[in-house]
Amino acid sequence: MTSREFFDKMQTIDRRWIFLLISLAVIIPLLFEFSFTELATPEVSAIYNRIEGLQQEVGRRPRTLISFDFDPPSEPELMPMAISLIRHLVIRNHQIYMMALWPIGQQEADDVVRQYLEPEFPQYTYGEDYMTFGFQPGGAGLINVIVNDFRKFFSVDSRNNPIDSLPMMADVVNLFDMDLILDLSAGAPGIKEWVQFGGDRTGVPVAGCVTAVQAPLMYPYYPRQMFGMLGGMKAAAEYESLVLEAYGAESDDPRISADARFLGIRRMGPQTFAHLVIILFIIIGNIAFFATRGQRGASRLTVDS
Amino acid sequence: MKKQVPLFITFLFGTVMILATFIPHYPFKLADTEMSMFFDILAAFAILLGGGNLMRIHVTKVAKHKKGWAYSLITVVGFLTMLIVGLFKLPLGPTSGVGLENSQLYMYKLYQFVLRPLQSTMFALLAFYVASASYRAFRAKNREATMLLLAAFFILLGRTLIGTAITAYLPGIVEIFFAIVLGWVAWDQSKSKNWVIVGLMGAIGLFLLGRTIYGYGVVLTGGEMEFITIPKLVNWIMIYPQMAGQRAIMIGICLGVISMSLRIILGVERSYLGSDTE
Numbered sequence: 001m002t003s004r005e006f007f008d009k010m011q012t013i014d015r016r017w018i019f020l021l022i023s024l025a026v027i028i029p030l031l032f033e034f035s036f037t038e039l040a041t042p043e044v045s046a047i048y049n050r051i052e053g054l055q056q057e058v059g060r061r062p063r064t065l066i067s068f069d070f071d072p073p074s075e076p077e078l079m080p081m082a083i084s085l086i087r088h089l090v091i092r093n094h095q096i097y098m099m100a101l102w103p104i105g106q107q108e109a110d111d112v113v114r115q116y117l118e119p120e121f122p123q124y125t126y127g128e129d130y131m132t133f134g135f136q137p138g139g140a141g142l143i144n145v146i147v148n149d150f151r152k153f154f155s156v157d158s159r160n161n162p163i164d165s166l167p168m169m170a171d172v173v174n175l176f177d178m179d180l181i182l183d184l185s186a187g188a189p190g191i192k193e194w195v196q197f198g199g200d201r202t203g204v205p206v207a208g209c210v211t212a213v214q215a216p217l218m219y220p221y222y223p224r225q226m227f228g229m230l231g232g233m234k235a236a237a238e239y240e241s242l243v244l245e246a247y248g249a250e251s252d253d254p255r256i257s258a259d260a261r262f263l264g265i266r267r268m269g270p271q272t273f274a275h276l277v278i279i280l281f282i283i284i285g286n287i288a289f290f291a292t293r294g295q296r297g298a299s300r301l302t303v304d305s
Numbered sequence: 306m307k308k309q310v311p312l313f314i315t316f317l318f319g320t321v322m323i324l325a326t327f328i329p330h331y332p333f334k335l336a337d338t339e340m341s342m343f344f345d346i347l348a349a350f351a352i353l354l355g356g357g358n359l360m361r362i363h364v365t366k367v368a369k370h371k372k373g374w375a376y377s378l379i380t381v382v383g384f385l386t387m388l389i390v391g392l393f394k395l396p397l398g399p400t401s402g403v404g405l406e407n408s409q410l411y412m413y414k415l416y417q418f419v420l421r422p423l424q425s426t427m428f429a430l431l432a433f434y435v436a437s438a439s440y441r442a443f444r445a446k447n448r449e450a451t452m453l454l455l456a457a458f459f460i461l462l463g464r465t466l467i468g469t470a471i472t473a474y475l476p477g478i479v480e481i482f483f484a485i486v487l488g489w490v491a492w493d494q495s496k497s498k499n500w501v502i503v504g505l506m507g508a509i510g511l512f513l514l515g516r517t518i519y520g521y522g523v524v525l526t527g528g529e530m531e532f533i534t535i536p537k538l539v540n541w542i543m544i545y546p547q548m549a550g551q552r553a554i555m556i557g558i559c560l561g562v563i564s565m566s567l568r569i570i571l572g573v574e575r576s577y578l579g580s581d582t583e
Contacts, residue, residue, distance in 0.1 A: 015437040018433070018436050018437045019433045019436075019437070022432060022436045023433075026432070036466045038466070039536070041540060042540075071424060072420070072421040072422075072424040072428075073424050073427065073428030075425065104416070104420075107413075107416050136345075138341070138344070142345065144337065144338070145341045152342060153342075201329075215543075216547055216551060219543055219544060219547060219548040220548055220551050220552045222544075232464070234464050234465075268465075272465040274436070275461045275464060275467075276465065277436065278435075278439050278461060279458065279461055279462060281436065282454070282458060285440050286443070286444060289444045290445070
């Protein structure tokens with residue numbers, strides 16, 4: 001095989017080899033549980049610090065609204081964020097109000113409650129410490145209405161309890177009564193609608209927890225209209241690292257202190273190796289491209305002469 | 306009359322909604338809330354239209370045994386199953402509560418064991434295609450492609466701890482590399498006398514070079530080396546050049562939306578009525 005043939009082959013590697021290497025890059029780190037502790041970026045720290053200091057800021061038990069605007073395809077990125085945010089909010093004794101602008105979002109909220117909130121924090125009571133409004137269609141229109149009145153759209157919660165029967169709704173009329181809005185968003189309706197129709201109109205601070213694909217589109221809102229942002233798996237792992245660092249060591253509950261429970265940190269192993277495989281193929285492709293381009297140029301010169 | 310009534314309704318409601326945004330007090334505030342609810346009620350009826358249309362197309366395809374009719378059959382069966390199970394909230398056995406958090410409903414089981422794995426599988430396949438497409442697409446064929454390639458390369462690297470590890474030993478290496486590439490672009494453009502691009506690229510290149518020199522100054526005086534590592538550069542790319550581009554696109558889109566909205570509200574644009582001519 002001549003060098004020309006070799007580099008030509010390098011430029012057109014069968015994509016099944018790429019698929020195989022990506023599979024291995026994901027499976028091996030998952031099997032051996034490679035994980036790293038992440039250093040938090042300012043966007044991530046902003047959310048963590050806000051949740052930490054909110055009680056002091058508002059002078060009473062803080063009320064936080066979390067909107068689950070995603071579905072299973074975005075779950076690997078957004079679910080680790082949802083879990084660690086819920087853990088952090090509970091540890092900081094926030095009242096948590098959950099809702100969804102996406103139909104499947106309600107199921108995602110229920111999964112977090114069933115699999116993490118209820119077993120890890122049995123002292124947290126439904127209706128007093130947390131509640132789920134459920135899904136309602138409307139997107140921006142829905143936010144527009146709850147800016148003035150939650151009860152216009154939600155007469156009952158997702159469990160069919162009348163809203164007024166829940167103690168934590170006694171002093172809540174509209175979105176102005178919230179102290180913090182966190183949106184787990186995978187598209188539209190999502191964080192853009194929360195910023196434009198929720199945060200901007202009420203002045204309630206909004207933070208977005210978005211997929212890595214969506215993150216670049218949201219930077220224009222940061223930091224004035226959106227005080228913090230978790231973008232993709234890396235940010236999820238960074239947030240988990242912050243929670244783990246602050247509360248993991250001193251917690252008696254092995255479910256909180258064990259690294260294995262933190263999905264983002266565990267999933268950063270496969271992501272790191274998959275990125276490296278992609279980088280490797282980009283480098284190989286470019287070396288082969290330049291090598292064959294040089295040879296093509298040389299052969300053209302020979303023909304011309 | 307057939308056109309005047311819809312045009313009047315559009316003008317009235319459009320104007321009231323604009324006023325309600327700028328005057329958030331009674332009666333505009335009330336109009337804003339009520340009209341948003343009207344919108345949601347009207348939008349809910351669209352599901353009848355959408356569902357009906359979906360059934361009409363696929364049932365016809367199945368009935369006439371057109372190409373791919375088996376997929377249409379799956380669509381029809383899936384649609385009807387979810388519709389019946391969801392509307393009647395069919396339980397697996399004796400159960401209390403009709404909320405969708407109830408795991409004893411068929412709806413919940415279908416979500417958990419059919420919809421979720423199917424959607425996740427479809428999305429997971431993207432990882433393989435993205436890897437294959439990156440290998441084929443990111444080639445330094447020209448200046449623009451080179452810039453895109455470098456940005457993608459550093460962001461990919463910056464999203465892992467490997468990036469941090471590399472630049473912990475060679476801080477500023479990426480900035481210098483970028484500065485050289487930008488300098489090369491500026492030099493090339495100077496031959497074509499494109500002075501705006503020369504100035505822009507040259508300024509960014511000099512800024513990156515200056516940033517690195519300043520960074521080394523910080524490091525040598527005992528400061529944090531983290532200042533000039535890949536994660537910081539990635540953050541810089543995202544917060545400044547990337548955000549500037551996004552803002553430009555967003556402002557353009559918003560101006561387009563404002564002008565189109567005004568055309569519709571004032572009755573200049575009438576294509577939504579079914580025809581653009583009177």
